[in-house]
Amino acid sequence: MSENNKIISVHKSRNILLKILNGRGFITNDYDGFSINEIHSMYTNKQLDLLLHNPTIDKKVYIKYYLEKTIRPTNIYDMIEDLFNIDAILRKKDDFIIIIKDEPNDTLQKLQRSIYEHDNIFITIINIDRLQFNIQEHCLVPKHRILTESETKEFKQKYNITDDRNIPDISRFEPISQVLGIRPGEIFEIERSSKTAITSKYYRICSQ
CATH class of the missing domain: 3.40.1340.10 (RNA polymerase, Rpb5, N-terminal domain)
Incomplete structure (x- = not known):
């Protein structure tokens, strides 16, 4: 270059x-x-x-x-x-x-x-x-947000999660993880919109 x-x-x-x-x-x-x-x-x-x-x-x-x-x-x-x-x-x-x-x-x-x-x-x-x-502006990348400590506690209580291994994971080395600075053990809330304009939320815990 x-x-x-x-x-x-x-x-x-x-x-x-x-x-x-x-x-x-x-x-x-x-x-x-x-x-x-x-x-x-x-x-x-x-x-x-x-x-x-x-x-x-x-x-x-x-x-x-x-x-x-x-x-x-x-x-x-x-x-x-x-x-x-x-x-x-x-x-x-x-x-x-x-x-x-x-x-x-x-x-x-x-x-x-x-x-x-x-x-x-x-x-x-x-x-x-x-x-x-900017990966956040890519049409194929849904909105990611890191849950706060209180939100994480509420999320685990709501879904009765006692073991983090029961939460699907996302690597800290994924491009979106890198730019948003998520640390191992923290949880992403991900919003995905469907063709019918319905927005659904799902969650991923950051792994090493």
Whole structure:
């Protein structure tokens, strides 16, 4: 990919991600409206990182662009050390998104699982190509919403669910799961409309 095409790709991915995160309640004002030339300058100076805050739930998300080289586990551990320990920018309840140039392989997915299981740090690694369109606006993707803790409790009581294994699951690595930041154990409410304009709801629990 030429540098010009790469800048266009970064610009588009950034705008789409900001729109999705804004829909999730994160304040995006400081990062909206940047031109391609401004993004080019930020890319050159390695200033593409974003830090957003959702004041309603007091949650932050940090977005890191890592496009120059193939990302390796040591790179991810270094980022975690900086963001969660040395600089203490993020807490364990916050989200960390890394945008890379390739599709994450099995090694990276296993690493994400391991870090979440052992350190309770939630990392999402996304191929930049998947952010060239907004998956929420695709005609074949129904509306997904993460249930709150109280809604989850009500849902389980309503359907008499005592074992999460009785709930159909969705992987945390599904494209819609990645952009909406659902964590293992949380539940999606999914609205699907039929040809008769009847909307039905169904539920999926996020798995590792």
